[in-house]
Amino acid sequence: MKSPLVAALLLALALPAHAVQAAPPATAAAPASLAAESPADAAFRAIYEKEWAWRQTGGGEASEDSDGPANATRMPDVGAAAQQARLVVWDDVLAQLDTLDTKALSPTNQVNYAIYRDQVYNLAADVRLRAYEMPFNSDSSFWSGISFMARREMKTAKDYRNYIAKLNDVPRYFDQQTENMRAGLKRGFSVPQAVLDGREVSIATVSELKDPTQSPLYAPFRKLPASIPAAEQAELQAQVRQAISGSVVPAFAKLRTFFVSEYVPQARTTLAAEAMPDGKAYYQQQIHEYTTLDLTPQQIHEIGLKEVARIQKEMNDVIKQVGFKGSFAEFLTFLRTDPQFYAKTPDELLHRAAWISKRVDGVIGKYMTLPRARFTIVPVPPDIAPFWTAGRGGMGTYWVNTYNLPARPLYNLPALTLHESDPGHALQGALAAEQGEQPEFRRNAYISAYGEGWGLYSERLGIEMGIYETPYEDFGRLTYEMWRAARLVIDTGVHHKGWTREQALAYLRDHTALSEHEVTTEVDRYISWPGQALSYKLGEIAIVRLRGEAEKALGERFDVKAFHDAVLKQGSVPLPVLDAQIRAYIDANRAP
Template identity: 60%
Template sequence: MTWLAAAALALAAPAWAAQDAASRFKQIYDQEWTWRNGQAGIASSGEATPNGGRLDNVDAASQQKRQDYWQKVLKDLDGVDVKQLSPEDQVNYAIYRAQIQNLLAVQTFKQWQMPFNSDSAFWSDLGYVLEGDNLRTEPDYKRYIERLGQVPSYFNQQIDNMRDGLARGFSVPREVLNGRDVSIASVAELKDPTKSSFYKPFEKMPTSIAPADAAKLQDEAKQAIGSKVIPAYGTLLTFFRNEYVPKARTTLAAEAMPDGKAWYRQQIVEYTTLDLDPDTIHQVGLDQVAKIHAEMVKTMQETGFKGSFAEFLHFLRTDPQFYAKTPDELLMRSAWVAKQVDGQLGKEFGRLPRQRFAIVPVPADIAPYYTSGRGGAGSYLVNTYDLPSRPLYNVAALTLHESAPGHSLQLALAAEQKGQPAFRREGYISAFGEGWGLYSEYLGNEMGIYKTPYDRFGYLTYQMWRACRLVVDTGIHHLGWTRQQAIDFMTQNTALSDREIANEVDRYISWPGQALSYELGYLKMRELRQKAEQALGTKFDVRHFHDTILQLGSVPLPVLEKRIDRFIADGGPEPDFGCDCAKSKAP
């Protein structure tokens, strides 16, 4: 071989190595993603995912197989030379590796032995898993009926898992279980299968299905619901009331459970994507509470109120002028805010999603203990239960967070990123997503959405709410706070209603770490924006900055920081979305 040929080969080697690394990485995540979507209940965030609408086996043996599989995937990832990957694939690798680590942690700590919390549960999320809204053809309906028949086995496996959790002291605390059986009883106590939400897909079937065939499917659905689903909920209700609640742990702290300290640190890493200890987080929360309180007092004074801060909070919680008289009034106020936001989006974003969202009430069976609102790409859920606990001065901030420019906008844009791997496009990282939601509330100031001092106080009480979460979550799970301590802290510092505070505190108790993602993600985004504004000066374009964040989809905060550093180094350019999303026209 000549020296020239040898030199050429040496120059080509890195390219071949990069191709091999990229191919190997793609092979790993493609295979794992296909496998993962054949599993049920796999969600590192603790929330339900459809995963093809199947009811899979969730017994201990199947859980061990998942653990073994992800351990192998993590080992395979260790064999990929990350330095040889392209910059884009290095981002993909960081996101994917964190996903696998979190999924593996769920198995290692046996979180599947506690398959519900005060916010969500396998039995109330079952409708989403079955995907009854997506039935189009006769085979679709037949598969749906088949899955209904699998419910007893699925529930029995979940009950066995919960028994194992009870035996080792790994359970939802007894103190937050009061009333959590309502959503089980709403199905278990049905006498007519057609009154079940599981029968709803059969009420109006496609005309492409012959009437005789449709009638047969309806009869089969009634039989499956009446003989399988309703009895399965009945068995679960008996277990929940007679066994789970009496044997549930009497402690509150995550650190009080088996391997609790290690598990709580893992929850912190998963939900914040940062390696922070609980004491540091607690202090950040206290500092933010003090800062926001000063702003709240100033805003209170702008309203002309002459009493103390505590008296002002009482005034806000009890004066009828701040509360809707009907569910429709609350829904319409939310819609009006959303429409005002529509008129301002072009000033803040260069790219907007094509998908639109609906505003709908929270289902009645879960509304009593559900959060005030929750947004997704296609819907913004508004809780219209107990209207005296849903103050109108919070509606603007809530709507900005849950719909646009918050979750509905961010998730829709992420789904339209066709050039990204599915694990990234369909993934959700809480620190990014909830941080963006809270940042969206902040954008309400720039958009002029907070019209009155009361609206602004509502915005500030939502800011305070998220700062309090840092204090309360770490207080409960690390410092040994009681439920009442947490309620008192929230009551003294926010204008949330008593019901909202109780529901939220129960959520933090039963879902350790998740509450930390909001404020820490928000603070990072505010920090990065300030950094970009200072570095770029007159070249800073807020639309390019926001587009750059949203173009990423959902990423760990360290990955976001690296991307904004590159955005600054490149001079703040408009990003290439690589999707068929709409170009906004700024007014």
């Protein structure tokens, strides 16, 4: 008999899937010719192709973690008027989608429809709730995104000139963001004051820059392509130095003044998302956007408590295994303070991460089909490292945070590496990009519940792959799983139940072996970024459950590599869609 909590989760997964006829997930079907399209399929394609083209050429470009189209010569237009204009477009698209007869769509397009409609719904909802008036949190910000512009590939002189033009547009972009934040402050819609202490450091790092050639923004110009004549290279280098000194640095200085003198003093003194204007609707939308489910905060809170209790028992078993004589709290203190568990230099941490990645390379082919793309490992840029998480990965790059080494325990590194590189985000993103039969709105999208659920599942998969070599590393895996379970409790505790910051800090500190630095940065992240932390555990629960169902239904016919391929070939999908697709995979592979 299912518990009420599990039943609630399954209901949230199952109900939307009833409207989706699963497309065969095991093999990639060749694209149907346009001439063979049904009228419904043609109408749907016309809608999403038009909107996607508009979005990619600048219409829907605004995002706190994106600097716009690759060939843009300016930063995004994030002003209130542009935001509302986007809402008009997306509301119109939703109205058009609602006129379609979804039952007349092909099975593949029924899946595409479910994904696309939810994507546009979330874009519209964010504007409708004026989320753009809070364009940063303690983890991510529009100004930190400037640093990552330098990582975009540039080959021609035109590419470099476009980049310089965007740097010169930073003052206008920052001014728009500032006006949006002022509007948020006026109505009580802001990041809580309690998590803003010291956050101007990442702004100051740029605003106090004296030598533009020492900026990460200058890095692409240190060695320009030989195809660009020497005289033009010198001209480009002079222009980028001027853009950094004359545009970027003053814009950061102006932003810092606003942040310190206006934003922090006027920021709200409450913590809960539900305490803001339209707070209950805002938090419920954040839950939907990041989990793709419509569970209530209370249901999620209870799921978290249940997971915390289960994982705690497994952690206690590891403590017995290593023969530690003392309480759970004393064991955590031992892990947080014993020098054997910490790297002495940034290079040591990076080298250990690389070694773990190469050990994964030796076995991963047994578990899933590999993408063509590879990834590199680089340290997190110093201007954002103090408030960034321990690591982050995506297609092409695994960032490892080498700031404050006593806060980066080595026993957590295997789980972190599995999550952020292969078989986690780097692999998942690379495989998604290869799904050429899927529309671009699917290949270029990232759905947190799917992506982060897969990342956490990848940590668990490390057991089968033999990546955890010591009981301490296995405890690190469990502390990472506990961390994600505790997020369900803390996020809903803060934003729905009115928890204080001290309650949240104590809960994470008492249940995980995270360092005190990580405990603080993570809790502040949950306080300032409602809902995002919920995606990991709920996504992993769904994948683990689906694997269990596949193993039970298929018996000896179950193939772990085929199962993982079926999950990964979806790209990035809402959990109800993944549920329907994997059930179709199970049905297709049952014994005749």
